[in-house]
Structure formats: C-alpha cells, structure tokens
Amino acid sequence: MKFVRLFGRVKSAVIGMIHVRALPGTPLSTAPLSEITEEACREVEIYQSAGLDGLIIENMHDIPYTFEVGPEICASMTAICAEVRRLCPSMPLGVQVLSAANESALAIALASGADHIQIFTDIKKKHSSHSITADVSIVETAKAAEFFLSDGLIVTGTATGAKADPAELREVAQAVSIPVLIGSGVTQDNVQHYLDANAMIIGSHFKRGGYWANALDPERVKRFMEKVDELRK
Numbered sequence: 001m002k003f004v005r006l007f008g009r010v011k012s013a014v015i016g017m018i019h020v021r022a023l024p025g026t027p028l029s030t031a032p033l034s035e036i037t038e039e040a041c042r043e044v045e046i047y048q049s050a051g052l053d054g055l056i057i058e059n060m061h062d063i064p065y066t067f068e069v070g071p072e073i074c075a076s077m078t079a080i081c082a083e084v085r086r087l088c089p090s091m092p093l094g095v096q097v098l099s100a101a102n103e104s105a106l107a108i109a110l111a112s113g114a115d116h117i118q119i120f121t122d123i124k125k126k127h128s129s130h131s132i133t134a135d136v137s138i139v140e141t142a143k144a145a146e147f148f149l150s151d152g153l154i155v156t157g158t159a160t161g162a163k164a165d166p167a168e169l170r171e172v173a174q175a176v177s178i179p180v181l182i183g184s185g186v187t188q189d190n191v192q193h194y195l196d197a198n199a200m201i202i203g204s205h206f207k208r209g210g211y212w213a214n215a216l217d218p219e220r221v222k223r224f225m226e227k228v229d230e231l232r233k
Contacts, residue, residue, distance in 0.1 A: 017203030054092035081112035161204035
C-alpha cells in the first residue's frame with residue numbers, strides 16, 4: 001500500500017531520471033549551482049508535460065564516484081531537490097547519491113521536504129561485484145531484501161542503459177510481495193516486455209542518442225509516453 005500511496009494504481013509507472021550536471025567540488029564541475037538547478041528544473045517541466053509519473057534526481061556526473069560524499073554534495077543536492085519539489089509538490093520524487101551514499105540520500109530527501117519516504121533496493125546491482133555474489137540467485141537476493149524491510153526492489157541490467165532480463169523480472173515479482181521496478185535498459189522498442197513491473201526507471205533512453213550523459217530529448221520522452229499510454233489501455 002505504500003507504493004500505491006505514491007503512484008496510485010497506475011500500471012507500470014514511468015519514472016524519469018534527472019542526471020544533474022557535475023556538482024561544485026567535483027572534478028568535472030564547470031557550472032555554478034544556480035545554473036545546474038535551472039537545468040534540472042527545465043527537465044522537470046519536460047517530464048511533466050509528457051505525463052511521467054515520478055522523478056529521481058541523481059548526481060551521475062560526479063565522476064569518479066567515491067564512498068566519501070562530502071557536505072558540499074549533500075548541500076547542493078538538497079538545494080536542487082528542494083527547488084524541484086517546489087515545482088512539482090505532488091509528484092513522487094526520489095534521490096540517489098553516488099556512490100552508495102544512502103544515508104546522505106535519506107537526509108537530502110528529508111531536508112528538501114519529502115514525505116512518505118521509502119527505500120528501494122537495487123538487487124544484483126549493475127556495476128557491482130557479480131563474481132562475489134554469483135552463488136546467490138536474484139530470487140534469493142530479492143527475498144533477503146524483503147526480509148530486511150525494503151519498500152521495493154529494482155532489477156537492472158549489467159550497466160547503465162543495458163536492458164534487464166524480463167524473465168528475471170517475472171521471477172522476482174513472483175517471489176516477493178513488495179513492488180518490483182525495472183532500473184535500466186527500457187526503450188520505446190522493448191517497453192512492452194516490462195509491463196509486469198510496478199514501475200520503470202528511464203534515464204538513458206530519454207537522452208539524445210540514447211546516451212545517459214547527453215541532454216534530455218523532449219521528442220524521445222514524448223514518443224515513449226505515447227506508446228506507454230497505448231499499452232496501458
């Protein structure tokens with residue numbers, strides 16, 4: 001019921017990624033926070049006009065990722081998230097801070113005015129050490145995450161933009177009673193294979209050329225949502 005509180009009973013909710021530009025204090029940073037925030041807000045307006053169901057803000061450009069996230073990152077992300085929340089007060093909004101800065105993400109969500117905060121676990125996570133967990137199936141991992149009170153699960157491919165396995169989606173969905181989301185690789189051409197997911201997180205496909213680091217392409221977003229709307233009927 002927590003998931004329904006966020007998204008209602010919409011079939012296969014579509015969540016758009018906002019990959020904010022490199023934040024101040026990181027190696028690739030070139031823009032002031034005000035400019036980064038304005039760009040994020042423009043992307044929000046594109047997503048809203050196309051009819052998306054939710055958003056996630058992520059510091060994807062803060063390369064190289066580290067496990068030591070400084071206060072400047074938390075401060076910047078809080079400012080951006082607060083402004084996005086002001087623009088769309090009723091739209092579900094998620095926060096992801098790389099790399100694995102989950103406590104920081106929770107603090108940012110709280111400080112930027114989020115409510116109904118939930119935690120979704122990315123299982124068999126892309127980029128993770130698959131060899132270390134090779135003897136543990138995705139279903140076993142899903143059950144463990146559910147046992148430890150995760151509010152939902154995310155199934156991904158092996159890398160950003162790589163498609164997830166629809167068979168794994170079905171296996172996980174049948175094994176747990178919490179929502180299951182698809183976290184990578186969904187495109188206009190294959191979206192029909194992922195409609196069993198409670199939600200689909202879309203980043204790379206919405207960018208120019210389908211590459212995550214490029215600018216958001218309003219036409220790609222519009223065409224994708226038109227197809228989803230048809231499939232939902």
